[in-house]
Amino acid sequence: MPKPLTILEPDTGELCCAPLSEAPLSVEQAKVLADKMKALADPARLRLLSLILASPEHTACTCDLTEPLGLSQPTVSHHLRKLVNAGLVVSAGRVGTFTNYRAVPEALEGLSGVLRPDAALGSA
Numbered sequence: 001m002p003k004p005l006t007i008l009e010p011d012t013g014e015l016c017c018a019p020l021s022e023a024p025l026s027v028e029q030a031k032v033l034a035d036k037m038k039a040l041a042d043p044a045r046l047r048l049l050s051l052i053l054a055s056p057e058h059t060a061c062t063c064d065l066t067e068p069l070g071l072s073q074p075t076v077s078h079h080l081r082k083l084v085n086a087g088l089v090v091s092a093g094r095v096g097t098f099t100n101y102r103a104v105p106e107a108l109e110g111l112s113g114v115l116r117p118d119a120a121l122g123s124a
Helices: 027-040 043-054 062-069 073-085 105-115
Strands: 059-061 089-095 098-103
Touching (some): 027 073, 043 059, 043 098, 062 073, 062 098, 073 089
Antiparallel strands (some): 059 098, 089 098
């Protein structure tokens, strides 16, 4: 019986792939996983994600993210768009001209589960 899949694809909500320690990735699964990892492979985006996750209800407004990063609002919006496209954060509504963003815990857990090396060892 195949192992359950763990990463949701942002556009379809379908599952991507099993932990790396359980089965080799297909070409398409590797592309999906690489896109998510590329979205995180930027210091500004990692900081954005950490600021959002550290905020109440894992939600933050762009107006609260520009100053801590020392970046302009258009630059912050660009980085947030990359995180949204990767399915790691979602728009959580508007406040005036600003948008609230919420982290997607399931996507982060899925990414963590795929990378977890102890999955094949039976550790929890």
